[in-house]
Amino acid sequence: MxxxxxxxxxxxxxxxxxxxxxxxxxxxxxxxxxxxxxxxxxxxxxxxxxxxxxxxxxxxxxxxxxxxxxxxxxxxxxxxxxxxxRPDLKRGNFTEEEDELIIKLHGLLGNKWSLIAGRLPGRTDNEIKNYWNTHIKRKLLSRGIDPQTHGPINGGATAAFAAPHPSETAAPKASATDSCDETNSSGGSQDDDRDGYLDLNLALSISLPHRSPKRSQPSEPLTSAATSSSPQAICLCCHLGFQSSEACSCHTTQNPHVLRVIRRLEEAQH
DNA sequence: AAGCGCACCAACCGCACAATG
DNA sequence: CCATTGTGCGGTTGGTGCGCT
CATH class of the missing domain: 1.10.10.60 (Homeodomain-like)
Structure with missing residues (x-):
């Protein structure tokens, strides 16, 4: 080129x-x-x-x-x-909760470090990537879990909590509606990784970046909301037609500078 | 005390994609 | 519509510190 x-x-x-x-x-x-x-x-x-x-x-x-x-x-x-x-960086050791969240998100999203970082305030994609490669990989291996497939190391067919491929599942275990805002219905068993992702809130919140006005295009509503300094926020749940579902909780969002994105479980696996 | 190997992490590299003219 | 530019992302590398022998 x-x-x-x-x-x-x-x-x-x-x-x-x-x-x-x-x-x-x-x-x-x-x-x-x-x-x-x-x-x-x-x-x-x-x-x-x-x-x-x-x-x-x-x-x-x-x-x-x-x-x-x-x-x-x-x-x-x-x-x-x-x-x-960046002043909002957290620095310091990852907590056990962050560990588990990273593992769950990786099972759903794969090596999409920036997406995973978006769910961990104060953490960067690079930091998470390094942490995954140095700590979590070993942690999963010691549990007998393949870090890439999230299934058993000995070649078992059942993934620990990776979202099933769309073509392989007629009825996903958890829909976007189920997964979003679902914090207490799975019984909260950490041992059962398959159920583990049911309590995972996949509503991705995107903060409005501090962008130069050069790249802002007010003509496109979605783009302008994401890139301009306009205080107007757009709920992507509503934008994508989830507004009547439980997944949409934009009415509860405190921060007006937040976009909410619902990623359906069957789409999360790339 | 010195040498060696390993683990960690900051930074680089190349590619992909969106924006722009 | 196409070429170019700017940015973001994921993979990889290299420097440094630490523990072990």
Whole structure:
């Protein structure tokens, strides 16, 4: 396709981020918001013809003056911000509840780390992916469960709690209506993984991102609600025709900046 | 104390897709 | 409609720290 590289590799730093680079990125995003990652280093960095010459204003962090110049690829900036610098990140060890939720969600969604991360506030897809590969995989293996199929390791046909494929199931064990807002009907047995996903609320809540106005298109209702700063929220349960079902609980949602998405169990398996 | 192997995790890479002109 | 651009995602890699021998 011959697409241009995402950045001028000759003029960008790679590897671990320094404290100073972190502060530069934070200060830039605080001033300009998220988005336009590709142009961020250009906007925040020193002139290419004089890469060592800093002509940018300094920002005071306590007693430290920090230049706003940033020699990083835009993708690298985005990753650093999303995975490490975002103020709403939780950091720290995963709880047992988070463990179980990740396992259940992985059984339903597969390696859709961003979707799984969307159900775990303060956690990033990268963090969950790493945690899965280093901890949970081993945990499942020790239980005799195949981490990929969520079925028994010895080749048994029954998956532990993976959603059945649409073509294989005439009547899914739990419909979207059943799964959403279902917190007390399964008996809550953690040992029975097959029942385990019945208590899983798959209503995906999507917070309105802080996007640059450039990518916002007010003409499209769904897109504009998801990308603009409009306080108007759209219930996707209603949008998809679930408004009369138990799955739709948009009337109970406190946060007006929330979109609700119902993912049907039979669609969750990819 | 030194060397080695392993585990963890931050960061990179390439691809896919949506947006844009 | 097509080419290009920008962003997001998932897989993978490499550096670092820690425990064991």
């Amino acid at each position: 011959g697409r241009s590289p995402c950045c001028e590799k000759a003029h960008t730093n790679k590897g671990a981020w320094t404290k100073e680079e972190d502060l530069k990125l934070i200060s830039y995003i605080k001033a300009h918001g998220e988005g336009c990652w590709r142009s961020l280093p250009k906007a925040a960095g020193p002139p290419l013809e004089h890469p060592n010459l800093c002509c940018h204003p300094a920002i005071a962090y306590g007693s430290v003056l920090v230049c706003t110049g940033l020699l990083r690829c835009g993708k690298s900036c985005r990753l650093r911000w999303i995975n490490y610098l």
